[in-house]
Amino acid sequence: MRDVLGALVIKVSNLLNRVLVATILLPTFLITLYFGSWIFAICIGIIVLAASIEFMLFFKSYFSLIDFIFVFIFSSLIIVGFYFNIELYKILIVYFTFIILDIVFRGKVEDSQKILVESFVLFYIALMGGITLKFRMSIDNLWIISFPFLNTWVFDTFAYIGGTLIGKHKLAVLISPKKTVEGLIIGIIGALILSFIYYVADKNINYIFISPVLSILATGGDLLESMFKRSKGRKDASFLLGAHGGVLDRIDSLLIVVPFFFLVIENGLFFVGG
Numbered sequence: 726m727r728d729v730l731g732a733l734v735i736k737v738s739n740l741l742n743r744v745l746v747a748t749i750l751l752p753t754f755l756i757t758l759y760f761g762s763w764i765f766a767i768c769i770g771i772i773v774l775a776a777s778i779e780f781m782l783f784f785k786s787y788f789s790l791i792d793f794i795f796v797f798i799f800s801s802l803i804i805v806g807f808y809f810n811i812e813l814y815k816i817l818i819v820y821f822t823f824i825i826l827d828i829v830f831r832g833k834v835e836d837s838q839k840i841l842v843e844s845f846v847l848f849y850i851a852l853m854g855g856i857t858l859k860f861r862m863s864i865d866n867l868w869i870i871s872f873p874f875l876n877t878w879v880f881d882t883f884a885y886i887g888g889t890l891i892g893k894h895k896l897a898v899l900i901s902p903k904k905t906v907e908g909l910i911i912g913i914i915g916a917l918i919l920s921f922i923y924y925v926a927d928k929n930i931n932y933i934f935i936s937p938v939l940s941i942l943a944t945g946g947d948l949l950e951s952m953f954k955r956s957k958g959r960k961d962a963s964f965l966l967g968a969h970g971g972v973l974d975r976i977d978s979l980l981i982v983v984p985f986f987f988l989v990i991e992n993g994l995f996f997v998g999g
Contacts, residue, residue: 750975751878758870761861763808770804773854775972777846779962783953787839795823796843800851807855808862820847850973853980860987868927869995873939873986876916877978880940881947883915884908896944901951904944913940931995935986942985943978950977 757768777800781788802816824840864870888908896904913936920936923929950973954960962971989995 754874755871758861758874759867765861766804766808766858769854769858770801772972772976773800773804773851776854776962776976777850779971779973780846780850780953781842783957783959783962784838784842787842792839792843796846799847803847803851803855804858807858813852813855850980853984854976856984856987857979860983860990863987864990866927868923869990872920872923872932873983874979876919876936876939877943877982879919880912880916880943881978882912884912884944887911897948897951900948900955904948909940909944912944913937916940929996935989935995939982939986942982946978946981949981950974 754768757765774797777796778793781793781796799816799820803813805811806813806816824843828836861870884904885908887910888903888905891911892903892905892907894906895902896906896909916936916939917933920932923932950962954962960970962973986995
């Protein structure tokens with residue numbers, strides 16, 4: 726009985742910690758999202774750099790201080806490139822030129838793992854962060870702009886609560902043991918409720934149609950990061966945000982959700998029948 730109460734206290738404490746951190750971070754992020762421009766660009770830059778460092782620390786034995794600075798510079802250049810509409814291929818050519826020169830003058834066989842990790846940071850974390858910035862810069866409708874973020878956070882919150890309270894059937898036990906089918910279903914239902922509110926407010930029924938897709942993608946993005954964490958015996962990317970884990974733990978889902986949503990909008994699919 727004492728063990729059950731202790732476990733319950735821990736769960737409630739973690740939930741309260743999550744709520745406390747969210748009440749600070751969520752309004753702050755939404756304010757920068759609302760204003761957009763250079764304010765949002767700086768916000769995205771800080772988030773991308775923090776997440777990039779957290780990911781590289783999974784593989785810290787591969788990297789020297791110079792390597793961290795190298796990735797820091799090119800991650801920053803990608804965000805700056807999106808803000809000033811610099812063609813991305815120019816930044817990537819410079820990046821691979823440095824990579825090739827490094828291999829020529831001091832390359833070792835084991836550097837292949839380091840290059841793979843660096844490339845993942847730039848092509849996934851920084852690139853997707855840059856696309857998120859472009860998404861905000863390209864659209865003025867605040868309902869559309871806020872939807873992928875709020876849909877993901879509502880889904881994540883409902884999935885966490887549902888999985889904690891009634892979760893029994895494991896979703897991906899080898900990658901993320903705490904994720905459950907029940908949590909996934911409740912998360913999707915919670916996000917659908919939000920999407921109905923957006924439909925009423927913005928008169929576009931496609932919010933309802935795309936919400937489950939974004940929710941499933943959010944789960945996939947979360948599992949992708951979890952795969953790397955489990956391979957290194959880590960539960961969280963860091964402890965920077967308390968019970969929320971690290972910055973990467975908070976944006977792992979958004980890294981795929983927002984760019985995918987932007988892709989749908991850019992191809993005109995979101996307004997079909999809306």
